Amino acid sequence: MKRLGVVLFIVWLFAGCDTNAVYKEYTDIDDGKWYIKNAPSFTFEIADASEPYNIYYNLRNSLSYGYYNLYLTRYLRDATGKELESRLDELILMDPKTGKPNGDGLGDLFDHKVLMKRNYRFPKPGKYTIQIRQYMRQDPLLNILSVGITVEKAGSTN
Structure with missing residues (x-):
């Protein structure tokens, strides 16, 4: 039984x-x-600005997280530090009625990949930085284990 758990974790x-x-x-x-x-x-490098990109939030939380949602403020800056965009987003981590977690779970940990921007075209090739700040009015916000981003070419499939 233990071996099956290890195999399932690796898959x-x-x-x-x-x-x-x-x-x-x-x-x-x-x-x-x-x-x-x-x-x-x-901070990431965009080599081809002629292609559209999808950008996602990556988030890992414990089932003990106390809310069904998470408000985040994101800032997109170019290589010079110029702010191209800032926005407040709401991520729905659990069904508000049932409390059933969204995302992929293993034990009491859940991973979420939530679309931030679809078919975004960067102004030019170069380095870009996305900064993410929690905006939940609870300081500290408990049971959020990691946060990140994924940038992928929009023509890609998951």
């Missing part, structure tokens, strides 16, 4: 790999306590 791990991703990165949240001042940044 789950590899099933979550994004082979079409141009960039994928996570930042762990220390002790599952996400402070408002902790705003992880993710």
Whole structure:
């Protein structure tokens, strides 16, 4: 039985790999306590600005997370630090009526991949940074274990 659990974990791990991703990165949240001042940044390179890209939030939370949703503010900046966009987004992590978790789960951990931008065209090739800040008015926000982004070519399939 133990061996089956290990095999299932390995299958789950590899099933979550994004082979079409141009960039994928996570930042762990220390002790599952996400402070408002902790705003992880993710810097990536766009080589071809003529193609559209899909950008996703990556999030891992514990089943003990106290809300069905999560408000995040995101900032997109170019290589010079110029802010191209800032926006408040709501991620729905659980069904508000039933409390059933969305995302892929293993034990009491759930991974979410939520669309941030569809068919986005970057202004020019180069480095870009996305910074993410929790906006839930609870400081620290408990049971969020990691946050990140995935950037993939829009023509890619998952």
